[in-house]
Amino acid sequence: AQSVTQLGSHVSVSEGALVLLRCNYSSSVPPYLFWYVQYPNQGLQLLLKYTSAATLVKGINGFEAEFKKSETSFHLTKPSAHMSDAAEYFCAVSGSFGNEKLTFGTGTRLTIIP
Amino acid sequence: ETGVTQSPTHLIKTRGQQVTLRCSSQSGHNTVSWYQQALGQGPQFIFQYYREEENGRGNFPPRFSGLQFPNYSSELNVNALELDDSALYLCASSFGGGMNTEAFFGQGTRLTVV
Numbered sequence: 001a002q003s004v005t006q007l008g009s010h011v012s013v014s015e016g017a018l019v020l021l022r023c024n025y026s027s028s029v030p031p032y033l034f035w036y037v038q039y040p041n042q043g044l045q046l047l048l049k050y051t052s053a054a055t056l057v058k059g060i061n062g063f064e065a066e067f068k069k070s071e072t073s074f075h076l077t078k079p080s081a082h083m084s085d086a087a088e089y090f091c092a093v094s095g096s097f098g099n100e101k102l103t104f105g106t107g108t109r110l111t112i113i114p
Numbered sequence: 115e116t117g118v119t120q121s122p123t124h125l126i127k128t129r130g131q132q133v134t135l136r137c138s139s140q141s142g143h144n145t146v147s148w149y150q151q152a153l154g155q156g157p158q159f160i161f162q163y164y165r166e167e168e169n170g171r172g173n174f175p176p177r178f179s180g181l182q183f184p185n186y187s188s189e190l191n192v193n194a195l196e197l198d199d200s201a202l203y204l205c206a207s208s209f210g211g212g213m214n215t216e217a218f219f220g221q222g223t224r225l226t227v228v
Binding site: 036041042044045046090092101104105106 | 118147149154155156157158159162170172204206216217218219220221222
């Protein structure tokens with residue numbers, strides 16, 4: 001069984017400040033890990049994914065995440081928050097084999113303070 | 115724009131009725147996955163279709179059923195609607211079913227059961 005836990009259902013940061021959204025995973029097989037963003041009344045957009053290559057993964061919109069096996073973590077960061085980053089962020093995990101479902105966390109709502 | 119189209123965008127149904135939701139996959143994709151996202155929650159995997167066959171199912175009752183057509187578009191059918199079925203239903207298309215390829219999500223269908 002696989003699962004992810006997102007710590008903090010709401011995170012607020014000032015514009016220009018560091019964004020840190022936390023995700024810890026549990027998996028009995030080497031995981032594939034993902035971060036998705038969801039804007040209001042929209043579907044999900046992939047920000048980045050870890051597929052056992054480089055542990056530091058760079059994504060779109062200046063986001064990056066680091067896979068830390070020893071900590072079973074895959075936290076999402078962005079050095080400088082922008083107002084347009086305000087959205088819901090979901091961490092997800094799947095198995096390392098094909099045709100695996102995505103198991104999502106409960107999400108973190110990011111608010112940017114002007 | 116992901117190229118994944120869902121219809122309708124919003125729907126209101128009465129408890130006990132049946133509903134059909136539709137998803138047109140992105141060109142070149144042969145796999146469609148369906149997810150249910152309740153308010154304030156992360157998406158939950160319902161099932162996946164790969165080349166017109168069901169290829170994995172989540173923890174949903176049999177009244178949730180689906181189809182995939184030769185052009186790889188897909189339908190999600192829900193019978194005997196319950197109030198708890200109210201949610202955003204998301205479909206995602208990908209190629210080959212493996213998660214080492216990106217899954218593109220549609221904007222979802224918001225189903226309200228009254």
